[in-house]
Amino acid sequence: MMRALSPEQVVIVGGGQAGGRCAEALRAAGFAGRVTIVGKEVHLPYERPSLSKEMLISDEDESIAWVRPEQAYAEERIELRLGVTATSINRDRRELHLDDGSVLSYDALVLATGARARQLTVPGADSVPLHLIRTIEDSRALRSRLSAGTRLVIIGAGFIGLEVASAARHRGAEVTVLEAADRVMARAVPPEISEHHTALHRSHGVNISLGTSVVSIAREGDAIVLRGSGGETFVADVVVVGVGIEPNDELAREAGLETDRGVVVDAFGMTRDPQVFAAGDVARHYNPLLKQHILLESWQNAQNQAIAVAKVIAGGDAPYAEIPWFWSDQFGVNLQVIGLPSADAKTIVRGTSGQVPYVLLQTRNGRVLSACALNAPRELRFARELISSGAVLDEAMLGDPDVRLADIVRDVKQRKVPA
Amino acid sequence: MSEQQLVPLCLISDVTEDLPVKAEIKGEEVAVFQVGEHYYVTQNLCTHGPGELAEGFVDGDEVECPFHQGKFSIITGKPTAAPCTVALRTWDALARDGQVYASTTPRSGGGEAA
Numbered sequence: 001m002m003r004a005l006s007p008e009q010v011v012i013v014g015g016g017q018a019g020g021r022c023a024e025a026l027r028a029a030g031f032a033g034r035v036t037i038v039g040k041e042v043h044l045p046y047e048r049p050s051l052s053k054e055m056l057i058s059d060e061d062e063s064i065a066w067v068r069p070e071q072a073y074a075e076e077r078i079e080l081r082l083g084v085t086a087t088s089i090n091r092d093r094r095e096l097h098l099d100d101g102s103v104l105s106y107d108a109l110v111l112a113t114g115a116r117a118r119q120l121t122v123p124g125a126d127s128v129p130l131h132l133i134r135t136i137e138d139s140r141a142l143r144s145r146l147s148a149g150t151r152l153v154i155i156g157a158g159f160i161g162l163e164v165a166s167a168a169r170h171r172g173a174e175v176t177v178l179e180a181a182d183r184v185m186a187r188a189v190p191p192e193i194s195e196h197h198t199a200l201h202r203s204h205g206v207n208i209s210l211g212t213s214v215v216s217i218a219r220e221g222d223a224i225v226l227r228g229s230g231g232e233t234f235v236a237d238v239v240v241v242g243v244g245i246e247p248n249d250e251l252a253r254e255a256g257l258e259t260d261r262g263v264v265v266d267a268f269g270m271t272r273d274p275q276v277f278a279a280g281d282v283a284r285h286y287n288p289l290l291k292q293h294i295l296l297e298s299w300q301n302a303q304n305q306a307i308a309v310a311k312v313i314a315g316g317d318a319p320y321a322e323i324p325w326f327w328s329d330q331f332g333v334n335l336q337v338i339g340l341p342s343a344d345a346k347t348i349v350r351g352t353s354g355q356v357p358y359v360l361l362q363t364r365n366g367r368v369l370s371a372c373a374l375n376a377p378r379e380l381r382f383a384r385e386l387i388s389s390g391a392v393l394d395e396a397m398l399g400d401p402d403v404r405l406a407d408i409v410r411d412v413k414q415r416k417v418p419a
Numbered sequence: 420m421s422e423q424q425l426v427p428l429c430l431i432s433d434v435t436e437d438l439p440v441k442a443e444i445k446g447e448e449v450a451v452f453q454v455g456e457h458y459y460v461t462q463n464l465c466t467h468g469p470g471e472l473a474e475g476f477v478d479g480d481e482v483e484c485p486f487h488q489g490k491f492s493i494i495t496g497k498p499t500a501a502p503c504t505v506a507l508r509t510w511d512a513l514a515r516d517g518q519v520y521a522s523t524t525p526r527s528g529g530g531e532a533a
Binding site: 377 | 502
């Protein structure tokens, strides 16, 4: 690994979870130089999971999870430049230019610019107000529009769309979810979990329309009318778009750094410029466990990959190597996913499919590849041990609900099961 | 600790090194752990989020919260991995006659980690 020579000034672009954790971890690793966070948002760094969950259910903001309390930044000499946008990087001079005209010098630059919610581009989309969920302001704006009887149409049945559906039903809204694919959360979970969650939502009164993309949107009086690909129409008071996010990688691209829907970095979070790093949602990083570059839009990655980058800048030599892990909470069901579910893996269900709690394991050649757990977080954690062990296991045993995963893990650790 | 201050939590056979259990002390939920020959008691609810540590994953003398995978020392209650920063309250525990007992008042906890 090439290494920047003991940096004295670290500038972090991006004041979200990754930016905040990176700064915190620099200090925890003993970095004594200057640390500056440049954040476009006016808020202190915060975690985004509650924006589509608790934040929409409550009328207050108590569920916002700040990365650190305000005084921690002063105590640890972390400078905050909030409400300011970075406009360009001059890599030759090692300078970051900001939209308030100021220039920050760096020895190490961390791009933690995150991602933005993808906009809908169908005809009429720019003629009506469409809600996106990415910031505190987005959540406040949406919840103020959700009350009993509100006709809400959500475009996209990914984690965000379905979490918004769950929260909106809490507030008594009439909820319709339109999904272009033939199942919900298709990018993130195996079909069995999609089926479970479709049934879960329908049992709570959510109208889910699969295989339905929106072809046009128009305003009719106070209402918004969406036209579906099957010719049907949906009438809404409020429309939420949850069709994925786009990494904010323009700053890197314009600075001549390699991007590929995200800033391309190695397992240490380093670009080809040894003084520029990327962390969090924007970092298409090499994962040594998966042996591929991967862009992860997750809480885990925003925290831990950013911490790994901080440790490297502070002089460490450990790569970021974790198995991807996601969670989602909908209608009181905690879904957790570990590993990358694959379309061609073998599926083993522990418990009764469709009834919580249950665990779904995916295997290939007897090795556990991924796991999904519904209201069974500890089981998922044992599954993680099985995935990282790489052990070849008896699939009948894996599927036997009378054999505890804890016991299988214990056997693997005691090498009773050959790795 | 004196005998009068002890409260029974669970059977020794209820708890193993990799599977802690939930119990109660004066109406408060606690998690009971076994590390080696010894038993330890911490508050059940994580100090960061809505995770239950009795449902956590035990790795040596640390417990990993099932919600966000932050970690605490089972022995001291101190946070050992992000995002946890506030220590768990802990109670003195002892095993006797097949039962795990704890003191009725917590020993430590609360406050930011050093």
